[in-house]
Amino acid sequence: MSSDQPKKEISAIKGTHDILPEEARLWQLAEARAREIFELYGYRELRAPVIEPTELFEKGTGASSDIVTKEMYTFVDKGGRSVTLRPEYTPSVVRAIIEHRLDLQSQPLRYYYMGPMFRYDRPQKGRYRQFHQIDIEVFGEKDPAVDAEIVEMAHRLLARLGVEDVLTLVNSVGCKKCRPAYGQELRQAALAARDKLCPDCQRKAEVNPLRIFDCKNEVCRQVASGFPLIIDFLCAECRDHFHKFREYLDLYGIEYRVEPTLVRGLDYYTKTAFEIVAEHLGAQNAICGGGRYDDMVREFGGPDLCGIGFAMGLERLLSVARIQVPKDSFVYFAYLGDQAKKESLRLARVLRSEGIECLVEFRDRGMKAHFSRANKLGADWVLIIGEDELKKGKYQLKDMVNSRQFEGSALELAGIIKGKKILEIG
RNA sequence: GUGAGUGUAGCUCAAGGGUUAGAGCACCGGACUGUGGAUCCGGUGGUUGGGGGUUCGAAUCCCCUCACUCACCCCA
Incomplete structure (x- = not known):
């Protein structure tokens, strides 16, 4: 290189990473295991574009969610359309189902996918601007047995990848019928205790009181421990669903903990919500998160088709996986x-x-x-x-x-x- | 977006205002021209992340910026 070349070398965009051959071997192996296992359960790959109309996520992920309000890679293309690099996968699948009338096929529909997602977050360990998810979705099955099936499938994959020390958290976030009443009770309790809360939670009390449960501040935790819990407000249908979900988990021998304050960050969840967290992963310890979203397809103007799914973060998964790459000969x-x-x-x-x-x-x-x-x-x-x-x-x-x-x-x-x-x- | 910490060779790290910034590993070569891993010797490789300032003199002190790490926030 001659001396009058520019001094600054071009480097990868913040929060993105090259996966070099040695590491790529691990990715290939993990992806191959995931495919094998998902196909064993009858899931098939559905590949959707990386880029989608911005409104897909505004409607699907939720216009008030953090993901949509401050974390999307959104820009205007040469045709004047607002487009977005997908921050998550579920809305794309829902779009594809409606667009191709996949609901007319015999249900349930079982899909999986793995690929890059994009969120404009501040990068840190386990959190990158381009990151990769393994995603599975099931449509048209309201039996809680399927809720348990995907949790069991996630566990099988984790076990196959040598991931140990995981904790499975489950909850029900209710449905349209029962959640509003709970929301009101909770907001009232939060507002009543407002001046005891940290500034952040004071804001949450107005916007999304459920989030107060996540606060790490000791005082807030104390206060929040006296708040009402969703589980006491579930309607008969949701209560029954949650009960049966847990029965099926027991049937599968899945160990789990009911976490009454677990709330998934995306707006669309109903009934079942779950999360698998790993030790030794730092602050970003959720390795898998998912739940049921029974209203989403209909809200997109599609048929009345319930859905459930989960996403696993591949970077996080690989950082706790213990897999042996076979030596090439x-x-x-x-x-x-x-x-x-x-x-x-x-x-x-x-x-x-x-x-x-x-x-x-x-x-x-x-x-x-x-x-x-x-x-x-x-x-x-x-x-x-x-x-x-x-x-x-x-x-x-x-x-x-x-x-x-x-x-x-x-x-x-x-x-x-x-x-x-x-x-x-x- | 906020706060704190760290940036010296490809990697892991020395030098803490004063000759020409060093070591181990890695890489290349030789000892050894048809048989590897060991050993010994030698070599390549740095505008000390980048820019500006203070100083006779800056890797070292100050400011800005960028990147990384950790936490907040958020989530996979």
């Missing part, structure tokens, strides 16, 4: 001279056709340097081609793990590598 070509290099290139094509990973480097090296390099790269096999091998048309294959060496034709060696045939030489 490949053949390194150690050649001497230009003729041997060309023969290596030719041979590598043959072996690749046999499904064997091959690495031919183009730089001229001595045999020792080749081996040193092969070792550094972690090659399981080194295929040696020099003058002797060119003459014979047979090659030396060294097993780098057991330090054994074999001789044979390309296909014979391929057989050895694939473990089908052993031709050992003295």
Whole structure:
């Protein structure tokens, strides 16, 4: 680089990250496990665009939510439309269902997806501006058994990824019939105790009193502990739903704790709300969050179709996952001279056709340097081609793990590598 | 958006106003021209995050800015 180049190098946008090959292996593995498990339960992938009309989230996520009011990547495109990089996935699925009349298919509809989401937050551990979620949704099933099913499915995935020390919190946030009455009672209690609360909670008392329960201030917690709880206000239907949900959780052997103050941050939840938190994750410890949203599809002008789902944060998941990436096995070509290099290139094509990973480097090296390099790269096999091998048309294959060496034709060696045939030489 | 802390080689860290900013690891090469991991020797690599100021002199002190970390807030 010449000295008159600009000094500032271009770096990734704040809150976004490159996932380098070594780490990408972990992502691939986690994503593959998630797919396997979801498909075992009959879920199928539904891919929606990263970018959506802004109003989709204003209506879906909620115009008063923090996500919509201050965290969206929103801009006007060249056609003058306001568009937004999705901050969450559920509204997109709802849009797709209505747009493609998926509700006419036999229900329930089970979907999963994984991909990037965008929120203009202040980055910190476990919170990034571009982050990734694994998302599942079920539509058209009001039986609380499905609520328990997705929790159980989440647990299975966590177990598969070696995530330990998790705590599952469940609650019911009621429905249109019973929540308003509770909301009023709570607001009254909050306003009555207003001057004892921290400035932040004084504001919440007006805007969203449920949030006071989340305050970490000791005084606020004390005060809030005397507030009424939603669970005492649930209508018969919601109470029954919650009861059965818990019965099914017991049936599945899922350990959980009823957290009467658990409230999901998105406006649309009804009845079941749950969260799975992990220890050793710091302040952003929610690894999975979800719940039921029975009114959302209808509110979008679609059919009366209930829904439930959850999202898992992949970054958070991976930071507590204990997964072993299997080591790749490949053949390194150690050649001497230009003729041997060309023969290596030719041979590598043959072996690749046999499904064997091959690495031919183009730089001229001595045999020792080749081996040193092969070792550094972690090659399981080194295929040696020099003058002797060119003459014979047979090659030396060294097993780098057991330090054994074999001789044979390309296909014979391929057989050895694939473990089908052993031709050992003295 | 608010508060606090931290930025020195690719990584982990020294030097705390005074020669030319060092070490380990990593990378490249040699000892060793057809057989790796070890050892020894050498080499590449820095406008000390960036900009401005104070000073005879700044990695070091001050201001701004950027990034990261932690917390608030929010949430996955």
